[in-house]
Amino acid sequence: MTLMPLFDYTCRSCGNEFEALVRGSTIPTCPECKSADLERLMSLPIVKSETTRGIIKRETKRRDQKQAAEREHAQRQYEASHDD
Numbered sequence: 001m002t003l004m005p006l007f008d009y010t011c012r013s014c015g016n017e018f019e020a021l022v023r024g025s026t027i028p029t030c031p032e033c034k035s036a037d038l039e040r041l042m043s044l045p046i047v048k049s050e051t052t053r054g055i056i057k058r059e060t061k062r063r064d065q066k067q068a069a070e071r072e073h074a075q076r077q078y079e080a081s082h083d084d
């Protein structure tokens with residue numbers, strides 16, 4: 001597996017935002033003004049929140065399925081007790 005060391009940067013000199021592949025000790029420079037005075041954007045929390053949203057979605061779905069199963073069970077018990 002090859003990890004792509006792709007990072008988001010903001011240039012402090014011209015404000016340009018860009019993505020740069022950073023391999024080893026390579027220091028990226030702004031493609032607009034060639035400045036190396038860059039700020040690496042923290043993109044990790046975005047990835048994290050996406051994952052959290054996915055988990056919440058999955059948990060909600062599972063809870064709904066559980067409730068649906070309980071409703072169905074209750075319905076069956078009701079029908080069974082009124083089967084005369």
Ligand SMILES: [Zn+2]
Pocket residue numbers: 011012013014015016030031032033034035
């Ligand atoms: Zn720049």
